[in-house]
Amino acid sequence: MTDTLTPTTAGGAVPVAPVAAPPRRFHWTPGLVTGLALLSLVVLIGVVAPFLLQDQADALGERAASPSAEHWLGTDQSGHDMLARSLVATRLTLLMTIGATALAVVVGVVAGTTVWLLPRRGRELCLRVIDTMVAFPGLLLALVVAAILGAGALPAVVAIGVAGVPTFARLTANLAAQVSQRDFVSTARLLGVSDRRIVSDHMLPNMAEPLLVLAASTFAQSLTAISALSFVGLGVQSPQYDFGKLLNDALPSLLAGRPEQSVGPAVLIVVTGLASMLVGDGLAAAADPRSGRRNASAALRTAGTSLHPDVDAMVRVENLVVGTTAGKPLVKGISFSIARGEIVGIVGESGSGKSVTAMSVARLLADGLEASAATMRLDDLDLLRPVDPTVMAQTVSLVYQDPGSTFNPALRLGTQLTEVLRSHRGKSRAEARSIVLDALRRVHLTMPEKRLGQHPHELSGGMRQRAMIAAALTTDPKLIIADEPTTALDVTVQAEILRELKRLNRETGTAIMFISHDIGVVRELCDRVLVMNSGEIVEEIDADRLDVATAVHPYTRALLAATPSLTERVGDLPVVDWRAEAARAEEARVAPATSVTTPKES
């Protein structure tokens, strides 16, 4: 790093480092409040108890006495009051724990940032060493340090502190790697700020939050680990005593059948550990913007009455209403039907309710959504009543939007593609395999035998989508629901997949419900189109009549007008204010307005 600029000028020119995350409200979870309250209580005991109870803790009374009004927790073998001793021990335990935690934090953070500042090879070597140490049980490391330094309070602090260093160094190095990728660090580097200043001024403040969370959990672990060392006799030595030492002294009584003596130190260790763990978890939860999210389960129910039975339709939906369980409407009472062998497109912008409609038909509503309908039939199946999963699996197949995530990454394609055949048709592995191979050939997937043995990540997105369509075909379904099957693919692959769907529809007569936001794609593929907006079907139109001239609803025309074609310059695409137009149309009623407003393009 060049140091030609003086630190002051460099520091002054550097943009202020933004905070680690967008500002958000701090969540005071009940756990965090409880933890802080308990921890404050323990700290208070640690501060006050030695002043008030030291004499009582040192006084000798009846030996090994049972709990009484005078000695609430009894006395130890020497006659010390156990309650007073437990409370007095809090200070030493806390001081040792703080010492060990501070050692782990300081050395760990220094080591982690230093490693990050090393040249590349040195850094990787150091990270490997740190990794090996992280994987090594901390207690074993502590025992090694205790073996070198001998038994005692200070050696125990050093031992537990050293044992906590690798984890801290690892986290710091990870965070440093993340933060160093951010723009403000690059800017500072470009401006010639020294490494040391980058670390202290720009990186550490941005790593403070996760480091604080880890420090809180390290405190909890150090407490139990230091107490463990004292408990086995390697920590605090007489006449000093901490929680672990008291527990160690109580062990003979415990095995002799007098557990009272263990109660004081055991309860205090658990309470202090629990408090610091609650604080750590609470801080972590407060730092997690996702926490506090809640929703509820999905449901499907009947509502209203059937209006016009249309016996020939393959799919018949009347008055479908879908909403969140919280009451937000997503689909507002739509009715439609799909004939045998028909390809029906549902178009609309994001949030128009098209996917929710499709998932209602497939009976796969997400958690937290609720659907009701007057009629919802798929051929002879009543979708409002419970349907046998085996029948459902063979009647409806689904093709989803993102081929990158629809297959389970841990399983081979063969396992997943044969799943429906094997679990619902009772096919043997070999039979299912040959059916799937046949389907893979039908969708023109190259080297089908090889694909079955591969994992999803070994295929391209287009290949995975072909495999998904093949899987959809294997059961000869009556309906294929394709939810934006081409959106995640590039244009040439998109065209191939569409051609494939169209061909399969012609060959097998399977009805297809095709969902897309791309009206151009829908016009190419579908027989009939439903245009959805804000949970309503605003227009139902034959695909070959789908153009600006024949479409009736302003929203349809707006969608059409917004579709680029190769003959248009992109700058010429109109931005259509269809809502205003729809409002005017509503006013005029008799003579629909025809003007298409074209605001000034930037």
Add this chain to the structure above:
Amino acid sequence: MTSTIEGRPGAGGATTAPAPGTTPGGRPSDASRPARRGRSPWIDFAGRRALGLVGTFAALVVLSFLIVQLIPGDPAVALAGADASVDEIEALRVSLGLDQPIWTQFANYLVQLAQGDLGTSFQYRQPVSTIIANRLPFTATIALIGIAVVLIVAVPLGMWVGVQTRGGRKRWLDTAFGAVTGLLDSIPGYIMATILVVLFALGVGLLPLFPPAYNARAGAVAYVLPIAALVIGPICTISRVVRRETAVVLENDYVRTARGWRLTPVALHLKYVLPNLLTTTLTLSGLILSGMLGGALIIESVFALPGLGTGIIKAILDRDFPVIQGMVLVLGMIAALVNLLVDVVLGLIDSRTLGGRND
């Protein structure tokens, strides 16, 4: 400018750190490398991990050698004890070779180890290897059975809770599970051991079913309480991890795909959720599982089990350094083997995790 920060300090080494190709929840990132080149990824894995074990062993040899060298002050004085005469100290210094240059001492240590000789205990005048061989079975029994019990209990428990509470269902179960596991989790193993002794050995409030301390005549029953004390904490920790990961995995598109195939809940969860869940869980839990070895060492003290834990603690108090050195070597290698075992299981579940970490 960015060339110096391109290196990936985030990628793990020869440990249980997450493989770069796997993000939490088991989703493949685009960076995941298909194991092509026509040969099994296990061969690369075996070679790399064998090298890793050799490296760990070398580090342990150096570490155990340094234990004596790093003793503050004059090691010979410290080893001879407080009431040793000057002659005794000098005699010890010569007999241990502490008067020789450090490299000669290290070379001698290596030669001795190469012959399979871990030295002789100061305290017992017995070969260290004999002491370790006598004590190893106790520690190995409770640690390995403990690890198995943890996985067998924690994974189904966490998964069941995760499935039951998915999408905000059964909030009472979520709350109760969080509270109970959180409370049990905060009780360290040696205090859990104390509680179990009170409840099940002394029979306070319950039946005295098990012996409070180890005795050879009790047989297998003597191991029940030590293993129980060892596993309760890790079961809580890992079942919480599993519960959270279940929620993450259930949100994934491929679970929706499998739902679209209308599998039975059992088939769906066992085949399409469990493997993805195990990958993250084992990655996150590897440290907890190998850390159980440390817990076992402490818990032995409560039950007076004559294992490596009580052995190394006694050796530290007695300043019996040959025993300490031998036990550090053996315990360190056991920890490394536990880590390796976790990674092998990970590889069996998802071969992508076998891919190189830093290459």
